[in-house]
Amino acid sequence: MITVAASFIWVLLIIFSASAIYSLKDIHLDIGKPQTTIAPQNELLVEFPIGIVNNGYYNLNELNISIEIHDPQKTVLAQGYTFIPVIKKDETLNTTDRMTMNLADILQAHQNLILNDTELQINRTVNVKTAGLISLQVSSNLTMAWGAPLYNLTFEKPKFTIQVTPDSTNYVRVTIPTTFENHAFFDLTGTIRVSMYDNRNVVTSTESIVFNEPQQSSYHADLALDVPATGIASNGYFEILFSTPFFSYGPLVIQYGE
Amino acid sequence: MANEKSSNLKRKIPIFRRALIATIKGIIVYAVYFFLSQFLAPLSQFIPGFQQIVETFVTVYIVLTIIAELTSGSILQHFFNAAKSLFAIAYLIVSLGTGVLSLTFQGLNFVVDIRLFLAIAMLLGLVGLAKSVLQTIHYLNERAELALASPQ
Numbered sequence: 001m002i003t004v005a006a007s008f009i010w011v012l013l014i015i016f017s018a019s020a021i022y023s024l025k026d027i028h029l030d031i032g033k034p035q036t037t038i039a040p041q042n043e044l045l046v047e048f049p050i051g052i053v054n055n056g057y058y059n060l061n062e063l064n065i066s067i068e069i070h071d072p073q074k075t076v077l078a079q080g081y082t083f084i085p086v087i088k089k090d091e092t093l094n095t096t097d098r099m100t101m102n103l104a105d106i107l108q109a110h111q112n113l114i115l116n117d118t119e120l121q122i123n124r125t126v127n128v129k130t131a132g133l134i135s136l137q138v139s140s141n142l143t144m145a146w147g148a149p150l151y152n153l154t155f156e157k158p159k160f161t162i163q164v165t166p167d168s169t170n171y172v173r174v175t176i177p178t179t180f181e182n183h184a185f186f187d188l189t190g191t192i193r194v195s196m197y198d199n200r201n202v203v204t205s206t207e208s209i210v211f212n213e214p215q216q217s218s219y220h221a222d223l224a225l226d227v228p229a230t231g232i233a234s235n236g237y238f239e240i241l242f243s244t245p246f247f248s249y250g251p252l253v254i255q256y257g258e
Numbered sequence: 259m260a261n262e263k264s265s266n267l268k269r270k271i272p273i274f275r276r277a278l279i280a281t282i283k284g285i286i287v288y289a290v291y292f293f294l295s296q297f298l299a300p301l302s303q304f305i306p307g308f309q310q311i312v313e314t315f316v317t318v319y320i321v322l323t324i325i326a327e328l329t330s331g332s333i334l335q336h337f338f339n340a341a342k343s344l345f346a347i348a349y350l351i352v353s354l355g356t357g358v359l360s361l362t363f364q365g366l367n368f369v370v371d372i373r374l375f376l377a378i379a380m381l382l383g384l385v386g387l388a389k390s391v392l393q394t395i396h397y398l399n400e401r402a403e404l405a406l407a408s409p410q
Contacts (some may be wrong), residue, residue, distance in 0.1 A: 002389050006382055013382070017375045018297040025300070095353060135371035 023056030147183030190244030
């Protein structure tokens with residue numbers, strides 16, 4: 001009797017497990033490509049459309065979708081979780097996994113993202129329990145292009161031009177040709193603050209230049225500041241600081257003179 | 259002469275009976291495997307070597323079932339029944355490991371957790387083993403009682 005009962009349970013167990021595993025092939029899970037938008041407070045909103053079609057033999061329980069975004073150094077930039085208690089048999093579910101990234105914090109902590117285009121790694125993991133017996137974890141990786149807001153930032157050699165005003169006051173106009181490309185997926189507005197220091201670390205002139213650079217465009221401008229001719233030292237340096245709602249970058253130092 | 263023939267036949271009948279039962283049991287186990295293989299076959303697409311693992315298991319299991327049946331009435335039957343249960347447990351452990359299977363399919367990493375299935379299967383194997391041990395004890399007990407009943 002025990003043999004018959006045990007054999008019966010064996011058969012049931014094998015049929016149940018095999019059908020549960022086999023029915024996993026009839027579950028269609030589609031996590032779409034990320035869509036990015038800038039939310040208020042300068043947060044980057046990343047949305048992943050998720051579609052699940054359960055054509056398997058059993059309900060799906062405790063569906064847990066987690067998405068992590070890493071930089072190339074494997075630092076976690078953002079995480080998102082979606083929990084769905086149950087998806088019944090023959091049911092279709094469409095949802096969106098949203099995660100927000102505080103751009104100011106991220107760019108301040110990872111300044112290489114300000115200057116360099118890169119590929120962000122997205123790790124997607126789905127945990128699900130089917131038939132109350134078998135747990136399944138599916139994970140995959142994909143990449144998301146990150147465009148640097150100050151890509152290829154270059155400063156050419158400062159140029160000094162003596163200017164004479166109508167009242168015969170001599171001053172020197174210093175121009176620093178500056179270029180960068182805004183590869184980011186947001187428009188960049190802010191100020192560039194240029195300060196000129198002499199060889200005794202004394203500020204001789206300061207200027208702020210406002211810029212407004214739409215995404216996917218190039219910035220070409222001369223950072224200009226006027227210095228009284230008497231204030232020009234034989235050598236010194238410039239400090240350049242970028243301030244935008246998303247990040248502050250600098251000061252960058254450019255030497256001049258001998 | 260006729261008595262000798264009759265005696266030979268009487269000796270052969272239990273052997274034929276055991277062989278017949280062993281054959282029937284072997285066929286039943288194979289039929290169950292054949293039925294279940296319809297469900298298990300699609301899994302071979304996802305788990306490499308799965309078919310071979312199952313076939314090896316079924317082959318050894320049928321051999322042990324037949325041997326156990328052929329040796330019925332002796333203590334060897336219980337040894338082979340115990341061996342069958344131990345084999346089922348050991349084979350599950352060897353083939354399924356910790357019960358967490360990892361595989362990669364079409365660029366996706368799958369981790370299937372079948373520990374609950376493994377635990378139930380182990381318990382069923384242990385039930386079979388316990389049954390074999392109890393049957394062995396019962397068999398030895400009967401032998402001892404028979405020996406006591408007939409001191410000569």
